[in-house]
Amino acid sequence: MPALSRREALAATALAGIVATLPAWAQDAGGAQWDLKDLYPRDAAWDDARKKALADVPSLAKYKGKLGDNADTLAAFMVAQSDLGRTIGRVYTYASLNADADLRVSANQEKQAQAIDLYTAYGEAVSWASPELLAIGKAKIDGFIASNATLKKRFDFSLADTLRRADHTLSPESENLLAGVGSSFSGPSDIREQLVASDIPWPTVTLSTGKQVRLDDQAYTLNRDAPNRADRKLVFDTFWAEYGKFQNSLGAAYLSHVKADVFEKKARKYPTSLAAALSSNNVPEAVYRTLVAETNAGLPQLHRYFELRRKMLGLPDMAYYDIYPPLVALDKRVTVAEMRGVTMDAVKPLGPEYAEIFAKATAGKWMDPLPRPGKKSGAYMNPGASYDVHPYLLLNLGENYSGLTTYAHEWGHAMHTMLANKYQVYEKSDYPIFTAEIASTCNEELLAAYMVAKAKTKQEKIFYLGQQLEAIRGTFYRQAMFAEFELAAHDKAEAGEGLSGEKFSAIYLDLLKRYHGPKVAVPDTYASEWAYIPHFYNSFYVYQYATCISAASYFARSILKGGAKERDNYLSVLKAGGSDYPYDILKRAGLDMASPAPYRAVVAQFKDTLDQVEALIG
Ligand SMILES: [Zn+2]
Numbered sequence: 001m002p003a004l005s006r007r008e009a010l011a012a013t014a015l016a017g018i019v020a021t022l023p024a025w026a027q028d029a030g031g032a033q034w035d036l037k038d039l040y041p042r043d044a045a046w047d048d049a050r051k052k053a054l055a056d057v058p059s060l061a062k063y064k065g066k067l068g069d070n071a072d073t074l075a076a077f078m079v080a081q082s083d084l085g086r087t088i089g090r091v092y093t094y095a096s097l098n099a100d101a102d103l104r105v106s107a108n109q110e111k112q113a114q115a116i117d118l119y120t121a122y123g124e125a126v127s128w129a130s131p132e133l134l135a136i137g138k139a140k141i142d143g144f145i146a147s148n149a150t151l152k153k154r155f156d157f158s159l160a161d162t163l164r165r166a167d168h169t170l171s172p173e174s175e176n177l178l179a180g181v182g183s184s185f186s187g188p189s190d191i192r193e194q195l196v197a198s199d200i201p202w203p204t205v206t207l208s209t210g211k212q213v214r215l216d217d218q219a220y221t222l223n224r225d226a227p228n229r230a231d232r233k234l235v236f237d238t239f240w241a242e243y244g245k246f247q248n249s250l251g252a253a254y255l256s257h258v259k260a261d262v263f264e265k266k267a268r269k270y271p272t273s274l275a276a277a278l279s280s281n282n283v284p285e286a287v288y289r290t291l292v293a294e295t296n297a298g299l300p301q302l303h304r305y306f307e308l309r310r311k312m313l314g315l316p317d318m319a320y321y322d323i324y325p326p327l328v329a330l331d332k333r334v335t336v337a338e339m340r341g342v343t344m345d346a347v348k349p350l351g352p353e354y355a356e357i358f359a360k361a362t363a364g365k366w367m368d369p370l371p372r373p374g375k376k377s378g379a380y381m382n383p384g385a386s387y388d389v390h391p392y393l394l395l396n397l398g399e400n401y402s403g404l405t406t407y408a409h410e411w412g413h414a415m416h417t418m419l420a421n422k423y424q425v426y427e428k429s430d431y432p433i434f435t436a437e438i439a440s441t442c443n444e445e446l447l448a449a450y451m452v453a454k455a456k457t458k459q460e461k462i463f464y465l466g467q468q469l470e471a472i473r474g475t476f477y478r479q480a481m482f483a484e485f486e487l488a489a490h491d492k493a494e495a496g497e498g499l500s501g502e503k504f505s506a507i508y509l510d511l512l513k514r515y516h517g518p519k520v521a522v523p524d525t526y527a528s529e530w531a532y533i534p535h536f537y538n539s540f541y542v543y544q545y546a547t548c549i550s551a552a553s554y555f556a557r558s559i560l561k562g563g564a565k566e567r568d569n570y571l572s573v574l575k576a577g578g579s580d581y582p583y584d585i586l587k588r589a590g591l592d593m594a595s596p597a598p599y600r601a602v603v604a605q606f607k608d609t610l611d612q613v614e615a616l617i618g
Contacts, residue, residue: 033365052087054118074144134166196217203238203242224321225326251501283581302516306519320521327463328463343411346447357418361415367393380410386414431578469610482533486539549602550599
């Protein structure tokens with residue numbers, strides 16, 4: 001299923017509140033601008049395809065127990081399940097895009113539910129295959145791959161990846177037992193969600209404008225950058241104190257989640273919970289630990305940024321509630337047509353092949369760019385049917401700089417998909433998040449550099465530089481801080497230390513103070529912020545935002561310095577798609593994510609940007 005990345009899902013949540021106040025230009029009732037006829041000419045054709053796929057699902061069962069017979073049988077099964085999955089991807093894409101174009105049309109929601117049912121049926125119909133492959137064993141399957149051209153060309157990597165898990169796969173009986181308890185593992189996250197959504201009596205505050213705000217999660221994100229400092233303080237003091245009142249329950253929920261991770265790592269014989277989580281994409285633990293160490297080494301630059309912020313905001317001192325207000329404002333309209341032109345110019349350093357595909361892709365009807373009543377919020381690139389058709393992009397662009405960066409970001413994903421599809425067989429085209437956010441973030445970095453270079457006024461230049469500083473603070477430093485929190489919680493649980501909400505708050509407060517430096521006031525009440533982060537229930541995931549912006553900085557900086565070799569290396573990462581493990585793909589492209597190089601690149605980028613702003617404001 002084409003899952004949204006965390007970041008896109010987050011953006012969707014953050015944007016959920018603005019639908020009611022659409023600007024006039026966005027209310028044009030012209031309907032979605034993408035052309036879904038490229039997928040199916042009409043709904044009836046989609047339904048025929050869906051029914052045929054559903055009827056084909058049971059045919060996969062005939063291979064059960066026979067995968068070890070010979071190479072041809074294994075190849076026949078692999079081709080049959082891959083081809084069916086490919087068709088189902090197309091069926092699902094059509095239904096989900098239609099559903100997202102207008103959430104109020106229940107017929108389209110029902111079609112999407114039918115497509116999900118089809119996916120579920122398919123997933124169940126092939127669930128026996130991995131255990132069977134593991135039982136056959138590596139030696140025999142390697143022999144099959146060597147003797148069969150189809151297996152070698154299309155399936156060698158996915159088969160090797162399945163076999164890699166052999167040491168951490170249990171007996172069928174134990175696997176069954178684990179699968180059975182698996183659903184209760186989501187309990188802690190469900191409990192947290194219920195507390196936050198229903199049970200916590202979010203307090204109402206009155207801002208200096210006279211506006212009354214009921215401070216739940218959404219209202220907090222909308223008001224935390226209030227221009228009036230006393231309002232910001234009121235918002236922070238009230239909101240975190242409320243989370244603090246539920247510290248015991250929220251702590252028990254998170255501790256249960258951490259304990260489930262520890263149970264699973266023990267059951268599957270991994271040395272640590274971190275190793276267990278990172279094994280899904282075969283990422284070495286050193287990547288995570290180097291990220292944390294290097295971020296700490298780069299904290300003096302972050303502290304410098306907060307001091308610059310204090311100066312630019314004209315504050316006598318800095319507090320944690322001063323980190324969100326924008327440094328300078330820029331009221332400059334950018335139309336979607338202009339976004340295309342600017343992005344096209346900004347990504348020119350990536351060379352002619354990239355430029356050509358980008359120009360062609362953005363000229364097609366692949367994208368639905370503007371907000372519209374009923375349309376799903378947020379932004380995503382859907383790669384689900386891209387191999388046979390093309391990617392689709394759902395965006396809700398504001399006609400401003402933030403819209404422009406979203407445009408460059410999502411088209412970065414689409415270009416990654418286009419290049420991977422061009423150079424890889426279908427089965428090796430899909431890439432994991434560990435590399436995905438590099439392609440999108442690198443475009444953002446090239447865009448920022450271009451805007452700074454082209455800025456006509458000092459004010460404009462400072463605006464773009466300030467946006468870049470915020471991007472690095474939020475995506476590199478803050479996500480690394482979250483990563484460090486998760487690591488500390490799991491390390492302590494594995495060492496048998498007693499944990500509780502109070503202890504999590506103490507760990508978090510220590511991190512907040514260390515990351516924000518001695519000159520940013522962080523009252524003890526704010527220690528409860530950890531309880532507000534839902535991503536902690538998806539363990540060891542957010543670190544990838546920090547590693548991706550680091551890799552993107554590394555490549556963007558070297559490409560902008562004219563490094564032809566680095567440009568080819570960067571493009572080789574995109575073209576490699578999912579043909580190998582992401583860590584190995586990057587290493588072959590000259591970037592070892594377990595080394596300090598990428599993290600030092602993003603810190604250097606941050607420092608250069610600070611230097612530029614300081615020089616401009618004098
Ligand atoms: Zn993204």
